[in-house]
Amino acid sequence: MSARRPSRYSWGGDEHLVVQLDEAMSLEVNFAATAMTRALADRQLAGVADICPANASFLVRFDPDVIAPDVLEAQVREVEREVESAPSLALRTRIVEVPVWYDDPYTNETAARFRDRHQRPEGNDLEFAAAENGLASTEEFIARHSGSPWLTSMVGFVAGLPFLYQMVSRERQLQVPKYLRPRTDTPPLTVGHGGCFACVYSVRGAGGYQMFGVTPAPIFDPTQTLGDFADFMVFFRPGDLVKFTAIDERRYREIGEEVSAGTFRFRQQEVEFRLDDFLAAPDEYNAALLEVLDGR
Incomplete structure (x- = not known):
């Protein structure tokens, strides 16, 4: 995957993590968002209730009593590194x-x-x-x-x-x-x-x-x-x-x-x-x- 600016991680209350991959929609960015959300879903993390992809971002709804926010963020960042380091992506x-x-x-x-x-x-x-x-x-x-x-x-x-x-x-x-x-x-x-x-x-x-x-x-x-x-x-x-x-x-x-x-x-x-x-x-x-x- 080609290099892009760092993603922005932010929190919505106690139960939502928002990851914005870029400010603009493009096929490359959307493809990365889809690849990340699918890879995250494949991990079947306990406490993750929903993963909602968007054009250039995605939202993760989770139960903080089951998975701590810092643990979840670490998992998502690991998925992002895997997607970024892939020589090419296929869905x-x-x-x-x-x-x-x-x-x-x-x-x-x-x-x-x-x-x-x-x-x-x-x-x-x-x-x-x-x-x-x-x-x-x-x-x-x-x-x-x-x-x-x-x-x-x-x-x-x-x-x-x-x-x-x-x-x-x-x-x-x-x-x-x-x-x-x-x-x-x-x-x-x-x-x-x-x-x-x-x-x-x-x-x-x-x-x-x-x-x-x-x-x-x-x-x-x-x-x-x-x-x-x-x-x-x-x-x-x-x-x-x-x-x-x-x-x-x-x-x-x-x-x-x-x-x-x-x-x-x-x-x-x-x-x-x-x-x-x-x-x-x-x-x-x-x-x-x-x-x-x-x-x-």
Whole structure:
């Protein structure tokens, strides 16, 4: 791993240790945070109740009556040294296809109701995003949005919501500002975008990200009815790779029927993601990942 500034360790009350690896999000920093939290979890330290990774940091909740703060900090620093000294890092993860009905009527109707909170009163969010990125059409924007994988950098804000970071060179990343003022409504399973991050809104509620479409595939299932939620009610995990795929209304309805029948399963494949290999040749590495998803 390349050298970076020293991490900042701080305490939140008596039960939380916060480790900030850097002030800015990057693939390298996020990869290190994911590697550290997984290695820490593998140690199964008595007294550690939860480990919550974020974009460039993570939080550890612990019981100080079981594990002393200085002992916990020493363990975390040891994990950090192991990750830092590794010649290269690889994560066992999965690549998942998320079907999206872009330019759908649900997000467009919602956007129309909140145009007074938007930078561009005319048009819709897709048209605004295309113009902001210097693209000639919404079709070109959709092709860019769905053409390369995205890394799940963290999960949170609301239950099951993934933050997704586009796996392309920084100058090619799609970026778009959030609404001037947040909406009080967002359709469930909206595919949104704010800054450099994409997301999928797991439930209906307030939001400020631009809205590009909806997916029929649930990502949060408290009843754990569907097969993909047998182990946990939240689908996405940090480190997951996501491939958006454009679908039409007919396919959106078909998948919705599969969800209602309890037969829907995400198309996904296990992969090993090697950061150095990706950084050396992003486009070639992405193509190989998509071949894995297609079973080739």
